[in-house]
Amino acid sequence: MPAIGLQLYTLMNVLEDRPATLARIADLGVTSVEPFRLGRSELNRAARLAEARSLKADIDAAGLTVSSTHARLPDAEDPGWFFEEMTEAGVPIAIASTPEALPGFTRDALVSADGVGRYADRLNALAEAAAAHGLRVGYHNHDWEWTPIEDGRYGYDVLWDALDPSVVAEVDLYWAQTAGQVPAEVVARLGERVELVHVKDGPALRGEPQVAAGQGTVALADALDAGRDSIRVHIIEADGIAEGADIFDLVGESVAWLKERPGGGA
Secondary structure (H helix, E strand, O other): OOEEEEEHHHHHHHOOOHHHHHHHHHHOOOOEEEOOOEOOOOOOHHHHHHHHHHHHHHHHHOOOEEOOEEEOOOOOOOOHHHHHHHHHHOOOEEEEOOHHHOOOOOOOOOOOHHHHHHHHHHHHHHHHHHHOOOOEEEEEOOOOOOOEOOOOOEHHHHHHHHOOOOOEEEEEHHHHHHOOOOHHHHHHHHHHHEEEEEEOEOOOOOOOOOEOOOOOOOOHHHHHHHOOOOOOEEEEOOOOOOOOOOHHHHHHHHHHHHHHOOOOOO
16 A cells, blocks of 8 residues: 655745644654755755754654655765765655756756766666665656657657666656646556656646645546556645645645545555
């Protein structure tokens, strides 16, 4: 049974009292969290490690676990500091949430065959280095990855063909549908790679408010069914909600929707 997780970016406006916020989402039925903004190379080592330890302590105190994190990944030349930070934060999987999460790349990294190849090489090299530290790496999509490259294939599909099997696919179901894809088909194509999904709902349009799972147009149920044998965590997320809406209501209603599904969630 997949765990019910939450991407903490969802709560970015209510994290001033992080321990209280984490305790509140635990009461709503969330069992794991996916932090963000780790791997900040502009901070010195002591500051990074102190924040990683503080974050881990707050998560532990709320009775939650860490499923993964979105992070700024390290330069290939000096990744040791990053692995140390991930260990302190208790992170098992470090996710590139956008192409530019890898230093030296920009958002348009996946719009050419050459760009996709270079990106895959770098992520594969990082995955190999990370494995020695008990860490895995992965990639999270938005909608722009479904841009045709020179041969007509989508950059997203070419990327996964080039990535090592150890690299984890975190499929954002909302952005996949926004890109004109069928989320269940994306999950099915990637197969066992898909261990994490972002469960996000709404009109599947850029810039529009998002809603609780099951209340929008995204074909979430079909996608979760397609990944029933591989998905370990259903990660609730909202990038933005309507003015006046309560983010904790969205989280609670999303948890309820996941639990009511056949197979539920824990």
